[in-house]
Amino acid sequence: MRRCGNMGKTDTHIHTNYSGYNTKVGALRFPESVIDPSVQVDNARKNGVDVLCITDHNEVQGGFAAERYAKRYDDIEIVVGDEVMTDQGEVIGLWLTEKPKKFLTPEETVDIIHEQGGLAIAPHPFSVHVDGMQEKIFELPLEGFEVINGGHPDPYSNYFAKRVMDLYPGRWAETSGSDAHSICTTNYNWTEFPGTTADDLRKAILNKTTVGMGVPAPVLGQFQWSYEVVWGGQKLMYQALRRKLEPVPGNELIAKCLRNTDMKNITGIIMGFVYDVPFTGMLATLISTATLKRRAKKALKHIDERIAKVQKLIADIDSKKFLALTGKDVGPLKEAAAEVELPRVITH
Numbered sequence: 001m002r003r004c005g006n007m008g009k010t011d012t013h014i015h016t017n018y019s020g021y022n023t024k025v026g027a028l029r030f031p032e033s034v035i036d037p038s039v040q041v042d043n044a045r046k047n048g049v050d051v052l053c054i055t056d057h058n059e060v061q062g063g064f065a066a067e068r069y070a071k072r073y074d075d076i077e078i079v080v081g082d083e084v085m086t087d088q089g090e091v092i093g094l095w096l097t098e099k100p101k102k103f104l105t106p107e108e109t110v111d112i113i114h115e116q117g118g119l120a121i122a123p124h125p126f127s128v129h130v131d132g133m134q135e136k137i138f139e140l141p142l143e144g145f146e147v148i149n150g151g152h153p154d155p156y157s158n159y160f161a162k163r164v165m166d167l168y169p170g171r172w173a174e175t176s177g178s179d180a181h182s183i184c185t186t187n188y189n190w191t192e193f194p195g196t197t198a199d200d201l202r203k204a205i206l207n208k209t210t211v212g213m214g215v216p217a218p219v220l221g222q223f224q225w226s227y228e229v230v231w232g233g234q235k236l237m238y239q240a241l242r243r244k245l246e247p248v249p250g251n252e253l254i255a256k257c258l259r260n261t262d263m264k265n266i267t268g269i270i271m272g273f274v275y276d277v278p279f280t281g282m283l284a285t286l287i288s289t290a291t292l293k294r295r296a297k298k299a300l301k302h303i304d305e306r307i308a309k310v311q312k313l314i315a316d317i318d319s320k321k322f323l324a325l326t327g328k329d330v331g332p333l334k335e336a337a338a339e340v341e342l343p344r345v346i347t348h
């Protein structure tokens with residue numbers, strides 16, 4: 001798939017090795033990503049990306065590292081972001097200057113993002129398997145939400161998001177982010193915007209003129225990523241054992257390997273081989289993909305009911321906002337908010 005005309009290309013959701021670690025299989029904790037920010041920048045340039053938004057989990061230092069590295073090139077700009085965990089799911093802040101605290105309420109987090117001059121985007125809002133904010137997004141002054149998330153190959157999560165987006169044209173900016181934790185899951189999907197610079201992207205998000213493009217990454221890419229993090233984690237633990245690993249400010253993954261006792265690092269390396277050798281990783285990826293698809297199929301059966309509830313919810317939210325703005329109580333709205341004049345007076 002190629003981009004059209006004079007539109008710029010951005011990936012609004014991508015990770016580096018500043019994203020820490022997570023639990024992937026039972027009690028085993030693996031890195032979220034082992035990709036250096038410079039590698040994501042080089043890969044993005046190869047893919048013709050004009051603006052790359054680095055959105056590590058609860059961290060902005062990966063974005064700053066990418067920004068420093070990218071200064072040597074004039075064909076790419078970096079937006080420093082953060083995929084922040086709130087107490088009700090994740091929200092992405094773009095154009096940040098420092099990391100917001102995690103586990104605050106979504107309202108508090110979005111306020112902090114805006115106070116920094118940033119823009120707030122909901123990643124994978126209707127995910128059937130990760131921490132999306134679901135209907136909570138309608139109560140927040142978000143600039144946009146993802147209609148395509150590269151880590152969601154299921155038939156529900158992205159489809160539902162796109163259906164909601166299309167019901168309310170001009171209300172939110174649509175984005176398509178790879179959510180890539182590896183370079184092998186990049187460039188299957190991206191966001192297009194009028195112009196080519198980070199400023200143009202910001203204007204496009206505010207003007208709601210962004211366009212989500214592409215499709216989620218194939219399962220093979222997720223499988224490659226799972227092996228990459230296991231091997232990468234083993235390498236870091238081995239370097240820590242040999243006292244050859246240096247701390248990097250803001251890089252929690254490296255800090256964790258340095259904090260581990262030698263015994264813990266040795267156990268981690270051995271468990272990594274258990275994951276690699278008998279193809280446990282392949283099996284785990286196939287099982288989780290099948291589970292995800294089953295869940296999505298179940299959710300698809302009730303999709304029209306959920307859309308109707310969303311329309312009612314938004315209509316109610318809008319009538320409350322209208323009352324607060326004008327002092328006029330128009331009562332609960334019976335029709336879909338998209339079909340009445342009311343939402344046009346509501347701005348975020």
Ligand SMILES: [Fe+2]
Pocket residue numbers: 013015083123179
């Ligand atoms: Fe993510």
